[in-house]
Amino acid sequence: MMxxxxxxxxxxxxxxxxxxxxxxxxxxxENAVDFEGRVIRMVLPQEPPQLDSSKATDQVSTRVLxxxxxxxxxxxxQGRLVPGVAERWEIxxxxxxxxxxxxxxxxxxxxxxxxDFVFSWRHAVDPITAxxxxxxxxxxxxxxxxxxxxxxxxxxxxxxPEPRRLEVxxxxxxxxxxxxxxxxxxxxxKESFYRARDGRYGADAEDMLFxxxxxxxxxxxxxxxxxxxxxxxxxxxxxYLNRIEFPYITADTNAxxxxxxxxxxxxxxxxxxxxxxxxxxxxxxERFNDGSAWYxxxxxxxxxxxxxxNLRRALALSFDTYEFIxxxxxxxxxxPGLSLYPSYMQGAKQRLLQEIPPxxxxxxxxxxxxxxxxxxxxxxxxxxxxxxxxxGNSPTANKQAEFLQTLWKDALGLTVRIxxxxxxxxxxxxxxxxxxxxxxxxxxxxxxxxxxxxxxASWNLNNRGRYANPALDACVxxxxxxVAAETRVEAFGCIxxxxxxxxxxxxxxxxxxxYVIHPAVKGAIRRQTSPDPDLARAWLEQP
Amino acid sequence: xxxxxxxxxxxGLITIWFIATATFAAMHAVPGDPLSNEKATTEAIRxxxxxxxxxxxxxxxxxxxxxxxxxxKGDFGLSxxxxxxxVNDIILDAFPVSAQLGVLAIAFAAIGGVLLGAFTALKRNxxxxxxxxxxxxxxxxxxxxxxxxxGQLALVNANDALGFTLLPVAGWGELSHMVMPAVVLGLxxxxxxxxxxxxxxxxxxxxxxxxxxxxxxxxxxxxxWRHALRNASLPVITVLGPAIAAITxxxxxxxxxxxxxxxxxxxxxxxxxLDYTLIMGTTVFYGSFLVFMVIVVDxxxxxxxxxxxxx
Numbered sequence: 133m134m135x136x137x138x139x140x141x142x143x144x145x146x147x148x149x150x151x152x153x154x155x156x157x158x159x160x161x162e163n164a165v166d167f168e169g170r171v172i173r174m175v176l177p178q179e180p181p182q183l184d185s186s187k188a189t190d191q192v193s194t195r196v197l198x199x200x201x202x203x204x205x206x207x208x209x210q211g212r213l214v215p216g217v218a219e220r221w222e223i224x225x226x227x228x229x230x231x232x233x234x235x236x237x238x239x240x241x242x243x244x245x246x247x248d249f250v251f252s253w254r255h256a257v258d259p260i261t262a263x264x265x266x267x268x269x270x271x272x273x274x275x276x277x278x279x280x281x282x283x284x285x286x287x288x289x290x291x292x293p294e295p296r297r298l299e300v301x302x303x304x305x306x307x308x309x310x311x312x313x314x315x316x317x318x319x320x321x322k323e324s325f326y327r328a329r330d331g332r333y334g335a336d337a338e339d340m341l342f343x344x345x346x347x348x349x350x351x352x353x354x355x356x357x358x359x360x361x362x363x364x365x366x367x368x369x370x371x372y373l374n375r376i377e378f379p380y381i382t383a384d385t386n387a388x389x390x391x392x393x394x395x396x397x398x399x400x401x402x403x404x405x406x407x408x409x410x411x412x413x414x415x416x417x418e419r420f421n422d423g424s425a426w427y428x429x430x431x432x433x434x435x436x437x438x439x440x441x442n443l444r445r446a447l448a449l450s451f452d453t454y455e456f457i458x459x460x461x462x463x464x465x466x467x468p469g470l471s472l473y474p475s476y477m478q479g480a481k482q483r484l485l486q487e488i489p490p491x492x493x494x495x496x497x498x499x500x501x502x503x504x505x506x507x508x509x510x511x512x513x514x515x516x517x518x519x520x521x522x523x524g525n526s527p528t529a530n531k532q533a534e535f536l537q538t539l540w541k542d543a544l545g546l547t548v549r550i551x552x553x554x555x556x557x558x559x560x561x562x563x564x565x566x567x568x569x570x571x572x573x574x575x576x577x578x579x580x581x582x583x584x585x586x587x588x589a590s591w592n593l594n595n596r597g598r599y600a601n602p603a604l605d606a607c608v609x610x611x612x613x614x615v616a617a618e619t620r621v622e623a624f625g626c627i628x629x630x631x632x633x634x635x636x637x638x639x640x641x642x643x644x645x646x647y648v649i650h651p652a653v654k655g656a657i658r659r660q661t662s663p664d665p666d667l668a669r670a671w672l673e674q675p
Numbered sequence: 676x677x678x679x680x681x682x683x684x685x686x687g688l689i690t691i692w693f694i695a696t697a698t699f700a701a702m703h704a705v706p707g708d709p710l711s712n713e714k715a716t717t718e719a720i721r722x723x724x725x726x727x728x729x730x731x732x733x734x735x736x737x738x739x740x741x742x743x744x745x746x747x748k749g750d751f752g753l754s755x756x757x758x759x760x761x762v763n764d765i766i767l768d769a770f771p772v773s774a775q776l777g778v779l780a781i782a783f784a785a786i787g788g789v790l791l792g793a794f795t796a797l798k799r800n801x802x803x804x805x806x807x808x809x810x811x812x813x814x815x816x817x818x819x820x821x822x823x824x825x826g827q828l829a830l831v832n833a834n835d836a837l838g839f840t841l842l843p844v845a846g847w848g849e850l851s852h853m854v855m856p857a858v859v860l861g862l863x864x865x866x867x868x869x870x871x872x873x874x875x876x877x878x879x880x881x882x883x884x885x886x887x888x889x890x891x892x893x894x895x896x897x898x899x900w901r902h903a904l905r906n907a908s909l910p911v912i913t914v915l916g917p918a919i920a921a922i923t924x925x926x927x928x929x930x931x932x933x934x935x936x937x938x939x940x941x942x943x944x945x946x947x948x949l950d951y952t953l954i955m956g957t958t959v960f961y962g963s964f965l966v967f968m969v970i971v972v973d974x975x976x977x978x979x980x981x982x983x984x985x986x
Contacts, residue, residue, distance in 0.1 A: 175934070180945075182758040189712060262723035264716050280719045335759035353760070354845050354936030378845050382934035386824055387845055390831045391934075394844040430777070556949045560707035592716030595696055 141465070145601045150621070160377065164398045164650050167672055170374040172653060175397050177383045179354045183398050184257040185319040187263045191588035191591075191662060194316045198663020199359055199376065201319040202344040204230050204249070204298070207579070209657045212474075213311060217343070218298075218622045219242030219246055221310055225302075225615050227289070228309050230395070232296040237364035239342040248290030248320035254285045255326075256317050266318045271475055272473075273301040279336055309616045310578035315578055316662060319343075345371045345668045346622075372655075372671035385446045389648075398650035400666060403528075404463050404487060407646060415648045419465030422645045423660025424564055425474045425584060426573040428521075428638040432599040437517050442507035447569075449500035450543035451536075453493055456642050460535045461528075465644025471496065471628050472588075474642050476660060479624075482619035484581050488625035490632060491585075493639075494581070497543045502546050518547040522567035525552050532571060532640075564597040571594070585611050588627075589637055597636075604630045653673055678892035683973055689968040693961040695746060695955065696739075702954055703734050709755035709949045728753065736931040742955065756948045762956035763943055770960070772847065773930070773937035777923030779853050781863035784922070787865045789908055792872020793899070796880060796907075807869065814866025822859045823932040830855055856933040860926050864918050868911055876896075876907040903908060916972040920965045 155522060164173050180193040188194055204218040213487075218230040236244035253272070253330075256263045259281045269275040273289025289301030306312065318539060321333075325341045333340045337351040345367070346359040357378040361371055380391060385406050392400035393413065402417065403412055410417055411472070427448075430438040437443055453468040467475055472491040479487035496518040504516065519540075523533040533550045540546040553561060562570055576583040587594055589608040590600035611623035631637060649656060654673050710716075710724050725731040729752075732738055745752060753764035760800050791811075795804040846852050877884065880903055888902050927939035938957060945953035 179757060181756055187758065189714065231830070236762050259719050259723050262720050262727060264712060264714060264720065264724075266716075266720060275985065279717065330761065352936070353757070353765070354941065355772075374775055380934040381936065382845065384931050384934075387827060387932050387934060390827050394831050394834055394840075396844060396846075467931065554947060556707035556709070556711060558707075561709045563711065587816070593717065596715075647908075 134495060141256060157446070162396070163397050164653050165672060167652070167674055170372060170672065172194070172373060172375075172398050172650075172667060172670070172672070173377045173379055173396060174381040174399055175388050175391060176357060176378045177381075179381055180357070182334065183340060185316050185347075186252060186261060186321060187265075187334075188316050189264050191664070194662035195664060195666075196321065196348070196357065197264055197316050198344075198666060199346045199668050200340075200342040200344045200348055200362070201316070202236075202365075203315070203318050203320075204232075204312050204313045204377055207659065207661070209507060209655065211579070211659065213314070216314070217593060223309050225305050226602045227299065227301040228306075229300070230298040230313075232298065234296065235366040236343065237366060238325075239347045239362055240325075241364055242322070243295070243296040246298040248322050249298050249318070250290050250292050251323040251326070252292050252319060252321035254288050256323060257288060257665050258285045263317065265577075268312070268315060268317050271302055271304050271306045273305070274381075278310045282650055300498050305613050305615045307583065307620060308578065311580055312578045314661075324363075324607070334633070346376060348510045349375075352489075356381070370669065372669070373667070376667055385533055392648060392650075397432070398653050399656070400644045400648050402463070402648065404461075409465060411657050417660075418465070418652075419475055419499070419644050419646045419650055420658040420665070421465065421467065421474070421477070421660065422575070422643050423473060423474060424573045424575040424643045426470065426571070426640045426643060427469060427472070428640060429570050429572045429597045430599075430635070430637065431565055431570075432636070434569060435508075436565075437511060437519065438568045440507050440511055441635065442503040443517075446500045446503040446507060446544055447540065447546075448612070448638045449494060449496050449503065451493075451640075452495040452541060453640060456532075456535070463644070463646055467642035467644065467647055469639030469641045471639060472584050472631055472637065473581050473624065474576075474584070474629065474660070476628055478579070478620045479581075484621065484624060487621050488628060490628055500543055504546075516544060516546045520548060520549050520566040522551045522553065522558060522561055522570040525554050529571060536571075542570050551635055564596065565596070567654060571640075576665075579661060581610055581620075585624050585627050588631060599636050601630065601634065601636075604636075679977055682976060683970050690966050691959065691963050692743075695743070695959050698955060699739060699742060700702070702951060707947065707949055709951050719884055724863065727914045728755070730951075733763060746959060751959070752952040754945075755950040755954045756944065756953065759943055762952045765953065766956055766960050769936055769938040769941050771776050772935060773926055775940055776857055776860060776926060776929075776935065776937060777919065780926075781864070781915070781919050781921050782861075783857055783909065783920070784861035784868055787861070788868025788906070789872050789911055791865070791869040792911075793876045793904055793907065795873045796876035799928055804873075808873075811866040811869050814862050815870075818928075819859060819863065820932070821858075822862055823854075823929050826859045827853050827932055840919070847931070847933075847935050850927040850934075852935075856918035856926075856929050856935060860922060860929045864922060868914070868918075869909065871914065872907060875910050876903060879903050879907040882906075915927035917969050920968045922965070 156668045162173060176192060178192050181190055182188045182193045183197060184199050188197060202216045204216050206216040208214045217232055217236045221228060221230045224570055232244065232246055235621050238244055253269060255261055256274050257266050257269050257278045259279055262553040267281045274283050274287045277283035277287055278285050291299045293299055320343060322341050327331050329339050334340055337415045338350040340348060342362055345362055345365050348357065349360040350356065350358040359376045361374050362370065365371065380397065385401060385403050388397065388400040388665045389406045389409060391397045391536040410556050432439055457468055470493060470618060471485060473484055475483065475485055477484040510515065521533055521536060537548045537550055540548050546627060561567060574587060588595050588599045589603060590605050602644065607623050607626035607630065611620050614620050614623065652672050652675055653670055655670040658664055694759040710721065722731065729738060729741060752764060754760050754762050758763060791807055795807045798804045827844055830842055833841050842854050843852050885898060885902060888898050926937055927943045930940040941953065942957040945957060
């Protein structure tokens with residue numbers, strides 16, 4: 133055998149070259165917080181799909197937009213509505229007036245005018261734009277007719293009689309309109325700039341104009357996005373941070389936690405797996421209610437077994453939301469599913485669920501079996517039926533579906549077949565009605581109970597179980613068309629009572645999320661509607 | 676040679692057409708479509724969206740032939756998921772990233788594999804050989820997402836222990852960002868090449884010319900570097916072609932974990948979101964790349980060995 137002298141030396145040389153090459157890079161990476169430069173760094177779960185505010189629908193896009201754009205109104209850290217571009221406003225039964233502040237500016241220095249809102253809103257309802265969120269403008273005069281292509285876009289009930297006064301006419305009462313206009317679809321767009329981009333608005337950083345606290349300064353697609361403080365923003369003196377940078381784009385929660393541990397990002401979302409890891413590090417784990425309500429939706433179409441009330445009641449009576457959140461979901465911060473309305477929703481004077489308290493859910497397997505017996509007789513079956521539970525393909529969705537499968541087998545002797553589908557296929561099956569039960573959830577578009585309350589109206593396209601009940605529709609109309617807060621709360625109570633008594637759905641839980649955040653970062657806002665997380669008004673305190 | 680080349684290129688074009696057609700058919704056979712979203716849209720809006728992407732026409736023949744026509748022009752249209760962006764731009768942005776990473780991974784795998792393979796052959800059946808071969812089995816059988824997670828965790832702990840950044844944990848832009856992902860991406864190829872090299876080296880070491888060289892008094896090092904290593908590396912070079920294609924296209928998990936804006940990630944996300952245009956763009960691009968690599972390898976074979984041209 134040969135000696136390996138020269139070879140060994142060469143390998144050693146190669147290795148030391150590699151190490152030596154690595155040394156100068158030390159310190160080149162950027163820290164999570166730069167106190168001097170007032171910079172924070174974060175991870176984005178994905179490349180923002182659409183930064184044209186008139187077309188944006190997803191949370192990542194609206195999160196980015198929420199830092200660089202400003203609507204007429206916005207929500208502060210306590211969830212209170214505060215002035216944005218509008219310094220004051222008035223909501224009437226038939227319309228609204230917004231008075232715009234004088235110092236509101238675009239990032240090119242030009243003033244933000246009422247005409248910028250008129251253009252933006254007309255553009256959003258224009259059927260040519262094909263904005264998926266055009267529905268959110270419904271209630272403004274002619275919005276529906278325009279989006280169906282039956283009226284010209286200039287007939288939309290919005291006008292700018294003066295550069296700093298915006299007039300809106302309603303086709304039905306919109307008591308919550310001041311909250312609604314905080315949503316991304318209502319952001320202004322400057323017509324001359326928008327048209328000059330010739331369809332490329334929002335495609336790159338230079339193809340956008342900003343009126344919010346920050347501007348997008350750099351956007352390397354899929355890799356990096358950097359925001360810098362907007363020198364033209366009217367409230368710039370209350371913006372502490374100079375930059376918010378996203379040097380990482382990945383949906384991998386483990387990678388995010390590693391980056392957090394390595395002091396590269398200020399915030400990492402946790403799941404049940406990474407929570408253990410964070411606990412081991414003795415980090416402070418923060419929790420917040422992300423706003424979404426989750427439930428099992430029944431298929432109410434003709435010919436479906438789940439059209440039977442006794443069967444639905446049997447399934448509902450065997451379910452225990454407390455067991456579900458403690459044993460199945462397992463992460464802290466989740467709340468029991470008691471109603472379609474999440475607990476944070478405001479009523480007339482206090483929290484909505486304090487004004488219309490939902491009944492405490494009953495779990496009673498004996499009673500459940502009685503209802504199943506009745507269902508079997510009514511449906512003319514010889515034995516307990518087999519049901520299809522449609523669900524997503526995430527590990528969490530799997531775990532929940534398997535729990536339900538076992539539960540209904542044990543409690544009722546029912547066979548539940550789990551139909552796991554990836555996102556688009558699940559949607560296709562939901563829309564086609566190819567399920568008996570589906571695990572679904574809903575996040576609020578605006579902070580009014582109606583965003584949940586109208587979900588099961590017979591005309592709502594998101595009512596994928598096609599539940600149709602004239603009594604419910606009447607309550608929804610009342611909630612839509614009334615202005616008085618008490619009347620609306622009454623209507624929301626009516627909706628809740630019908631949904632729970634009729635077992636239109638089984639509320640399962642209100643989702644909570646957990647995360648870790650850099651201790652020097654103060655004033656980070658987590659909220660139920662976009663933008664979340666909101667760092668626009670955050671500041672740094674040296675520990 | 677010229678006729679052979681033309682024949683191979685023609686075959687390559689047929690292959691690409693076949694890949695495109697099969698993907699097109701499979702993609703449209705899947706239930707659901709790229710336009711459906713959590714929030715339902717009205718009929719009118721849906722119709723306009725369909726018109727924007729040309730989905731309002733029948734899938735066959737209209738959409739199919741329009742697609743083929745555009746493909747021939749090298750235009751894959753607008754992406755559904757990264758709205759406002761053209762698929763061509765996405766590929767142009769993301770492929771160089773994957774390619775850089777791939778080249779580095781291949782270099783690591785090839786150099787490492789050849790050296791380790793030769794080394795184990797020399798130490799045959801002794802503990803260094805046994806240890807490395809055990810590691811090789813691990814390297815081949817453990818999936819890359821495990822290595823990716825472990826590699827990243829190792830970096831976090833190393834940086835923590837050292838008190839300075841040895842290598843960044845994730846991200847893209849500098850050479851330092853590429854080291855760990857390239858190592859992780861190259862590991863299984865390295866393991867495979869090590870095994871190949873080891874058996875090839877064992878064969879070469881018993882060959883007559885090695886004995887001749889030794890009889891002529893060539894030093895051990897000279898025999899190893901000049902005679903044995905060179906000859907034993909030939910089979911490794913043969914499999915490098917397909918390995919390059921596999922590595923440059925197979926980096927999805929590594930790209931996700933290390934937050935690298937590569938094409939592998941774009942491709943998998945496109946499939947999950949049923950982004951028709953991005954699926955077709957990336958598949959056809961990858962397919963063409965693979966076919967191109969195979970043709971290049973074949974032509975090189977043809978130059979070296981005239982018999983290949985007859986096949």
